[in-house]
Amino acid sequence: AQSVAQPEDQVNVAEGNPLTVKCTYSVSGNPYLFWYVQYPNRGLQFLLKYITGDNLVKGSYGFEAEFNKSQTSFHLKKPSALVSDSALYFCAVRVLNTGFQKLVFGTGTRLLVSP
Amino acid sequence: DAEITQSPRHKITETGRQVTLACHQTWNHNNMFWYRQDLGHGLRLIHYSYGVQDTNKGEVSDGYSVSRSNTEDLPLTLESAASSQTSVYFCASGTRGDEQFFGPGTRLTVL
Numbered sequence: 001a002q003s004v005a006q007p008e009d010q011v012n013v014a015e016g017n018p019l020t021v022k023c024t025y026s027v028s029g030n031p032y033l034f035w036y037v038q039y040p041n042r043g044l045q046f047l048l049k050y051i052t053g054d055n056l057v058k059g060s061y062g063f064e065a066e067f068n069k070s071q072t073s074f075h076l077k078k079p080s081a082l083v084s085d086s087a088l089y090f091c092a093v094r095v096l097n098t099g100f101q102k103l104v105f106g107t108g109t110r111l112l113v114s115p
Numbered sequence: 116d117a118e119i120t121q122s123p124r125h126k127i128t129e130t131g132r133q134v135t136l137a138c139h140q141t142w143n144h145n146n147m148f149w150y151r152q153d154l155g156h157g158l159r160l161i162h163y164s165y166g167v168q169d170t171n172k173g174e175v176s177d178g179y180s181v182s183r184s185n186t187e188d189l190p191l192t193l194e195s196a197a198s199s200q201t202s203v204y205f206c207a208s209g210t211r212g213d214e215q216f217f218g219p220g221t222r223l224t225v226l
Contacts, residue, residue, distance in 0.1 A: 034214060036217075041219075041220075042219055042220070043119075043205055043207075043217030043218050043219050043220055044158075044205070044207075044215075044217040045217070046214040046215070046216070049214060090157060090158070102148075102160060102163065102173070103160075103215060105157040105158040105159075106157055107155060107156060107157040108157050
């Protein structure tokens with residue numbers, strides 16, 4: 001089955017430090033990968049996606065993600081964390097099933113950025 | 116600005132009652148989706164629609180139904196609410212192959 005895994009339930013980082021939120025995938029064929037963020041009491045917001053091309057993808061709010069085919073990973077990164085980045089982050093992969101392209105989400109990683 | 120809205124935002128109901136959650140989008144997207152979010156499970160797909168009169172079951176569709184009579188709306192109905200359906204429900208819309216846009220969610224409690 002095609003899936004993504006987020007191995008960390010929570011990541012803690014101090015403001016100003018770099019952050020990484022991990023995601024690994026298991027898909028057949030070329031993966032289409034996404035990162036979403038969820039702030040408290042809000043719906044998910046799209047951050048970035050990898051379809052093809054450059055392995056480093058830049059997205060909203062200064063986030064970027066690195067696609068690594070050999071390690072089947074798509075880690076989310078930011079050079080300098082802000083307290084306002086504290087939220088729940090979801091990795092997702094697009095799977096093709098009888099013509100329907102649906103997203104399969106990971107279980108989420110809570111990011112806490114301390115002042 | 117285009118948006119996707121859900122109502123109600125919070126709902127408390129009793130076991131066995133029928134409940135309908137509304138979802139309305141003004142993006143003019145053909146694809147619409149319903150997910151539930153539970154701790155430890157992330158988001159799981161309940162039902163989805165490719166367009167008017169099209170509906171399909173997702174991975175956790177038992178006890179739920181949807182109908183699509185126009186482009187803008189995809190109401191989700193719980194035929195006979197169960198405590199296991201206590202969850203946060205998200206509606207989303209999108210174009211084929213592109214990212215999805217999510218509503219603010221409905222928190223449903225079944226007592």
